[in-house]
Amino acid sequence: MKFIYGPEKFFINKNINKIKNEFPDESIVIFESNSDLNEIIESISTKSLFDQKKLIILNNIEILNASKLTKKEESIIKKLIYVLSNEKDNEIVFVNETNKLSSNLLIDFLINNSVNIECKKMEKKDLINQLTILVQEKNVKFSYTNINVFLEKMPNDLQIIMNEFNNLVSNYNEITFEIIEDIISKYAKNEVFSFLASIETYDLKHIYSKYLERVSEGDDPLILIGQLGSIFNDCIAYYYMSKLGMNNVEISKKLKQPDWKVKKISGILRNLSFSKIKKITKELAKIDIQTKTTGVESNELFEMFLIKNF
Numbered sequence: 493m494k495f496i497y498g499p500e501k502f503f504i505n506k507n508i509n510k511i512k513n514e515f516p517d518e519s520i521v522i523f524e525s526n527s528d529l530n531e532i533i534e535s536i537s538t539k540s541l542f543d544q545k546k547l548i549i550l551n552n553i554e555i556l557n558a559s560k561l562t563k564k565e566e567s568i569i570k571k572l573i574y575v576l577s578n579e580k581d582n583e584i585v586f587v588n589e590t591n592k593l594s595s596n597l598l599i600d601f602l603i604n605n606s607v608n609i610e611c612k613k614m615e616k617k618d619l620i621n622q623l624t625i626l627v628q629e630k631n632v633k634f635s636y637t638n639i640n641v642f643l644e645k646m647p648n649d650l651q652i653i654m655n656e657f658n659n660l661v662s663n664y665n666e667i668t669f670e671i672i673e674d675i676i677s678k679y680a681k682n683e684v685f686s687f688l689a690s691i692e693t694y695d696l697k698h699i700y701s702k703y704l705e706r707v708s709e710g711d712d713p714l715i716l717i718g719q720l721g722s723i724f725n726d727c728i729a730y731y732y733m734s735k736l737g738m739n740n741v742e743i744s745k746k747l748k749q750p751d752w753k754v755k756k757i758s759g760i761l762r763n764l765s766f767s768k769i770k771k772i773t774k775e776l777a778k779i780d781i782q783t784k785t786t787g788v789e790s791n792e793l794f795e796m797f798l799i800k801n802f
Contacts, residue, residue, distance in 0.1 A: 493576065495602040497588040498611035501755070502650035504589055507609050508549065511585060515547040525552045525762060526734045529568045536584065537575045546582040552762065556588045558596055569597045576601070589759065614650060616643065623657060633666035642672050649756075696802045703798065713790040714783060721776040727761045727769050730754070772801060 496507050512520060523532050527550075536548060555565060576584060586602055593599055602608075614622075620639055627634040634642075642660075646653045660667050706716060726747060733743045744754045761769065779797055783790045 493579070493584045493586075493602075493606045494609060495586045495588070495606035496609045496611065497586075497590065497593060498613075499589065499591045500611040500613050500650055501589060502654060503611035504587060505651065507611065508585070508587065511583070512547065512549075515545075515583070519544055520547045520549070522549045522551055523553060524734070524739060525554055525758070527553055529553070529555060529572060533568075533572050533575050536572075536579055536582070539581065543581075547585065548582055549585045549587060551587045552589055552758075553586075554762075555596070555598060556586070557590065557594050557762065559594045561596055566597065573597065573601050577605070619643065619650075619653075626657070627661065630661045632661045632664065634661065638667055638669055638672060641669060642667075645672065696798065699798055699802055700795075703794075707791070713794040714780075717776055717779055717783075717790070717794060721773060721780070723757065723760070724769050724773045724776070726757050727764075728766070728773065730757050731761055731766050731769075734758075775801060 494511070496504055498504065521535060523535075532550060532553070555561075555569065558565065561569065586606070588599075593603075620636070620643070623634075623639050624636065627639070642657070643653065646656065660671070664671060703716070707713065726749065729747060730743055733746060738746070740754050740758065747754065749757075764772075775797055779790075779793045782788055782793055
């Protein structure tokens with residue numbers, strides 16, 4: 493049994509894919525965040541003489557992030573732990589993409605009874621060194637200065653960074669400033685998710701600092717309100733689609749959003765909770781109306797919104 497956890501999605505996916513390569517596709521079972529625990533227990537405990545070894549991945553199941561358990565949840569977790577303790581036939585992998593592990597029965601059990609694989613964020617200087625090595629291996633001209641420029645224009649998501657980096661070094665013998673500007677412009681640093689990342693922290697000081705940064709870069713608070721409203725509406729849509737049993741690939745097609753954005757929406761929903769997002773969405777709608785009908789400055793309303801909600 494393995495427990496893969498931490499904030500770095502790129503390393504999480506890398507470890508998952510390494511394990512998945514050891515199994516045929518038909519032997520891989522994946523449970524997503526909204527999966528029912530009783531269904532998971534049944535899947536693990538059901539045996540057959542003719543079954544081949546399975547890989548069962550429990551991907552960010554909701555109970556992993558619970559700090560307070562109801563008696564019903566505690567009872568189900570004890571059943572799950574019992575089943576896991578007696579599991580000898582299959583490979584079980586728990587995945588928890590989080591900045592900080594919760595404290596509950598299941599987490600304690602996994603830490604003490606699994607092969608733990610922590611996926612930490614990479615420091616920028618280490619990332620630059622790694623990219624420089626890869627550039628040399630690919631025999632591509634990509635200066636230290638331009639690597640820095642590239643990273644400055646990317647969101648703080650190593651998966652996206654590596655995808656775009658590989659795209660650049662696979663298609664160009666020399667990566668210039670102009671190429672970076674042309675290809676990577678869609679990931680401008682003031683992109684909405686950089687601000688959303690601060691909101692997920694629930695740290696008003698950090699959120700307000702990011703807000704001022706966005707405004708200083710020329711963003712109108714009204715634009716921020718519209719962007720946040722759009723993203724949170726997508727979160728609500730994601731929630732209802734996931735409750736219908738749709739996976740991320742299906743939701744991506746339905747929302748007509750790229751896979752990386754749907755994963756980010758999933759992370760926001762997991763960190764902020766559905767009820768909190770509904771409340772924020774209503775607040776943003778009120779602010780939008782007030783700015784158009786009362787004449788109150790949008791920055792004042794938005795700052796009041798931040799203080800009230802965070």
